[in-house]
Amino acid sequence: MIRIREAREEDVGQIREIFLAVYGADYPHRELYDELWLKRSVFTDDVLILVAEDTESGRVVGTASVLFDFGAHSDLVGEFGRLAVHPDYRRLQVGKLLMEKRLEAIQNRLHVGLVVARTVHPYAQRISLSHGFIATGFLPLKHSFRHRESFALLARYFGDALALRRNNPRIIPEAYTLANLVMSQPPLTPDFIVDEDSASYPTGGDYRLEQLQAEGYPALLRIERGRVRNREIFGPMRLDYGFFKLQARQTTYFLARSGGQVVGAVGYTMDPVEHIVRVFELIALADDVVRFLLAELERKCREEMGIEYIEIDVSAYAPRMQRTLLELNFLPVAYVPAMVFYQVERLDIVKMVRLNNLQDLGPLGLTEPVQAVADIVMRGFSTCVIAPRMAQAIKEVPLFHGMNTEQAMRLAGVCTMREIRAGERLFVQHDSADRLYLVLQGQVTISGGSPPAMIGKVRSGETCGEVSLLSARPHSATATAEEQVEAAELLHRDLVDLIRRRPDIGVIIYRNLAVGLGDKLLRSGDWKRDQGQIEAEGLQLSS
Numbered sequence: 001m002i003r004i005r006e007a008r009e010e011d012v013g014q015i016r017e018i019f020l021a022v023y024g025a026d027y028p029h030r031e032l033y034d035e036l037w038l039k040r041s042v043f044t045d046d047v048l049i050l051v052a053e054d055t056e057s058g059r060v061v062g063t064a065s066v067l068f069d070f071g072a073h074s075d076l077v078g079e080f081g082r083l084a085v086h087p088d089y090r091r092l093q094v095g096k097l098l099m100e101k102r103l104e105a106i107q108n109r110l111h112v113g114l115v116v117a118r119t120v121h122p123y124a125q126r127i128s129l130s131h132g133f134i135a136t137g138f139l140p141l142k143h144s145f146r147h148r149e150s151f152a153l154l155a156r157y158f159g160d161a162l163a164l165r166r167n168n169p170r171i172i173p174e175a176y177t178l179a180n181l182v183m184s185q186p187p188l189t190p191d192f193i194v195d196e197d198s199a200s201y202p203t204g205g206d207y208r209l210e211q212l213q214a215e216g217y218p219a220l221l222r223i224e225r226g227r228v229r230n231r232e233i234f235g236p237m238r239l240d241y242g243f244f245k246l247q248a249r250q251t252t253y254f255l256a257r258s259g260g261q262v263v264g265a266v267g268y269t270m271d272p273v274e275h276i277v278r279v280f281e282l283i284a285l286a287d288d289v290v291r292f293l294l295a296e297l298e299r300k301c302r303e304e305m306g307i308e309y310i311e312i313d314v315s316a317y318a319p320r321m322q323r324t325l326l327e328l329n330f331l332p333v334a335y336v337p338a339m340v341f342y343q344v345e346r347l348d349i350v351k352m353v354r355l356n357n358l359q360d361l362g363p364l365g366l367t368e369p370v371q372a373v374a375d376i377v378m379r380g381f382s383t384c385v386i387a388p389r390m391a392q393a394i395k396e397v398p399l400f401h402g403m404n405t406e407q408a409m410r411l412a413g414v415c416t417m418r419e420i421r422a423g424e425r426l427f428v429q430h431d432s433a434d435r436l437y438l439v440l441q442g443q444v445t446i447s448g449g450s451p452p453a454m455i456g457k458v459r460s461g462e463t464c465g466e467v468s469l470l471s472a473r474p475h476s477a478t479a480t481a482e483e484q485v486e487a488a489e490l491l492h493r494d495l496v497d498l499i500r501r502r503p504d505i506g507v508i509i510y511r512n513l514a515v516g517l518g519d520k521l522l523r524s525g526d527w528k529r530d531q532g533q534i535e536a537e538g539l540q541l542s543s
Contacts, residue, residue, distance in 0.1 A: 001054075001056065002053070002061070002062075002089075002092065002097060003052070003055050004051070004052055004097050004098060004101040005050065005051060005053060006048070006049065006050060006051075006105075007050060007051045007063070009043075011042075011051050012038045012039050012042065013035065014051075014059070014060035015049070015051065015060065015063050016033055016035055016038060018060065018061070018062065018063055018084050018085075018086050019032045019033060019084055020033065021087055022084040022085070022087070023084070023145070024145075024146075041065075046069045047065055047066070048065060048066040048068070048105055048106070049063065049082075050063065050065065050098055050102060050105070051063050052085070052094045052098055054089070061085065061088070061089040062083075062084065062085040062086060062095065062098055063082065063083075063084055063098070064081075064082060064084070064095075064098040064099070064102055066080055066081075066102055066113075067079040067081060068109065068110070070114065075111075075339075075340060076110050076111040076112065076161075076341060077110065077111065077112045077114065077339065077341075078106060078109070078110045078112070078113055079113075079114050079115070079116065080099070080102055081115070081116060083095055083098060083099070083124055083127070085098075095123060095124070095127045096127055096130075099127050099128070099131050100131070106158070107158070110158050110159075111157065111158055111159055111161035111338070111341070111346065112155060112156075112157060112158070112161055112336075112338060112339060112346075113133070113155065113156045113158065114153065114154070114155050114336075115128045115133055115153070115154040116139070116151050116152075117151060117152045117153075117154060117370075118149060118151060118152075119138075119149065119150045119152055119365060119366055119374075120149060120363065120364070120365060121365040122366060122367050122370075125152055125154070125366070125367045125370050126367055128154045128156075129154070129367060132156050133154040133155060134155060134156070134185045134369070135152060135153075135154055135185075135367075135369040135370045135372070135373045136153050136154060136155045136182050136334050136335060136336050136373070137152070137178075137182075137333050137334020137335065137336065137351055137373060138150065138152055138153070138333060138334070138370065138373045138377040138378070139151045139153060139311075139333055139334065140333065140353070140378065140381065141309060141355060141357075141358075142276070142309055142311075142353075143276075144273070144274045144275070147362060148308070148359070149362070150361055150364065152366070153334045153336070154370075155336055155337075155339075157187070157337075157338065161338045161346060162187065162188075162337070162338055164338070164341075164344075164345050164346045165338040165346045165347075165348070166317070166345045166346065166347055166348075167191050168192065168193055169193070169316035169317050169347075170195045170198075170317055170318075170319045171192050171193070171195065171316055171322065171350060172194075172195055172198070172319050172322045172323050172326065173194055173196060173410065173413065173501060174326055174332065174380070174413050175316075175350050176192075177376050178333075178334075178373065178377065179192055179332075179335040179350070181372060181373060181376060182335040182336075182337070182373070183337065185369075192316070194501060195319035196501065196502065198319035198320045198323055199320065199323065200291070200320060200323040200324040200327050201287050201288065201290040201291040201294075201321070201324045202287055203288060203291050204288040205258065205286065205292060206258065207256040207257065207258050207263065207289065207292050208256070208257045208258070209254055209255070209256060209292075209296050210254070211254060211255070212253035212255050212265060219261075219262040220239060220253070220255065220262055220265050220283065221239060230315075230317070231315060231342060232282065232315045232320075232321040233279060233280065233281060233314060233315070234281075234313045234314075234339075234340045234342075234347075234349060235267070235279065235280020235281060235313060236280060237251055237267070237281070238280075238281055239253075239265075239267065239283065250270075251269050251280070252268055252269070252270065253266065253267045253268075253281075254266050254268075254293060254296065254297060254300075256284070263284065263285045263286065264282070264283055264284035264285055264286075264292075265281075265282075265283050265293070266281070266282045266283075266294065267279070267280050267281035267282070270305070270307070274309075275306055275307050275308040276307065276308070276309045276311070277297075277301050277305070277307045277310045279297065279310065279311070279312040280313075282294070290321075290324065291324060294325065298354065301354075307356060308355065309353065309354075309355060309356070310353065310354040310356070311351065311353050312325060312353075313339070313340075313349045313350075313351050313352075314349060314350045314351075314352055315349060316349055316350050317348075322350055325352050326352075328354065330352040330353060331352060331353060331354070331377070331380040331381060331383075332352055333351050333352065333353045333380075334350070334351035334373075335348065335349075335351075336348065336349050355381065358381060380413075382416050382417045383412055383413055383415065383416070397461045397462075398461065398463075398512055398515065398516050398519075399463055399509065399512050399513070399516065400512070401512055401515075402508045402511070403505070403508050407502075407504065407505050410502060410505060411490075411498070411505060411509070414490065414494040414497075414498050415438070415488040415489060415490050415494075416488070416489050417487075417488060418437075418486075418487050418488075419484075419485075419486055420442075420481040420485040420486075420487060421481065421484060422481055422485075423480065423481065424480070424481050425478060425480050425481075426444060426464065426465070426480070426481065427465060427475045427478065427479050428475065429448055429475055429477055429478045430474050430475065430476075431474060432474055432475075433465065433473060433475050433492075434491060434492045434493070435465055435489055435491045436464070436465040436466050436490045436492075436495070437463060437464050437465050437479070437487045437489055438462075438488040439458055439459065439461065439462055439463070439485060439486075439487050440460065440461075440488060441460055441484075441485065441486040442460065442481060442482070442483050442484055442485030442486060442487075443457055443481075443482045443483060443485070444458040444464055444481055444482060444485060445457055445458075445479070445480050445482050446477050446478070447477060447478050447480065448476060448478060455477060457482070458479070463513070463516055464479050465479070466513045466517055
């Protein structure tokens, strides 16, 4: 029989052995193997540690915890973490029992519970989802074990959390798909405003960067008291915690100086073992100081500090900050409603991440809800590769004729990259049609009829599948990669959603699709045939 109880001092050695059995010697959080640290955690009010005990043998076979200081002071956010069950006792519902006991123990102590679950297997995801947590994010390559692993972020709400939530967040279009997926899960309801117009923070100013020392703290605190009204970046610490407490928590601030005066600062924590930086605060006297501080921190992380993963929690009500970070190649990886308690209400956050070493994610074990979130997040990172090429191709690709840089970047944001091997089919005659391909490199053969005959070729810079986007009819031809092809893929549903929000882009796309189709039809046969014949072949050719 398994009994769940709070951990005691005498359990510390067995808890350590469970972590070693589950994670091996490569677990990045070395404190979990430190018996003194574990002993302190047993007695502190900031951590709840539970153990699962086999009543017959008296052996501790599992452990789980809740960290109550996960958020900033009085945020009432806790992390349900460190769930570990000894391999000998798996599939005996031990993890489920530990989760149920944790939920029972935290009543009236939290508004928001978070789970950061491993994705090499689905166990923690399944337990969390079955106990009312919802999938809110996918954190690619965040932690380093034997190799870098990705994690799922899940959330559950307690008490008055959602009643205190500020409604109508303002988010940039690039965060819309993720936010909509999260907010469509009960008990939530989408109520955000997609902000198409807010510009990013400007560049400019002559500033010098330096690290915060004790003598700079009072000047910086005066700026915060007089300037900060609506925070845009949140984290587990703040400047008003006090300089020495911040030092004890291993935090760092970079100051911006102008003419000898402190004009702003950005605060962050760094994990030198996992090569992670988390930004938790930004204070500035002028708009261009904001951009300077973020750009300089990003540069130092990439060029000097060897940082692979940078994470920032951004207010979902601050589209300018979201846009600025996007331009610095930070991408939305999570949308967490009511995450932060600020003044008298709870605010949503958009978690944004920059990866300085994008690599293969390795094998993943994802539940369906987490998979849906991961697909959206990773499409964003694929877009990072596509977007600059799209912008460069504006004057060369007929599909983009007439678009400005901003419009082309928005279009790139809803595309995904595909590598297609020679001889592989992009689509087959009579298959349902729901996407368009823009060939960036290589050549595609279009064939149809019975017996099949070549109708035409689609070359680099041209599109195929365009009629499917216009008519939603099945393909009446087959498209085959003649050689290795690199293509951008645009789904019909994504195009429709983009055009609904940006009709100016829709006008250009449909005009250029029509022109491009006409050019291909003329190449495919006798251009002198009458208009009715050309239209009929158009439906056959494409697709």
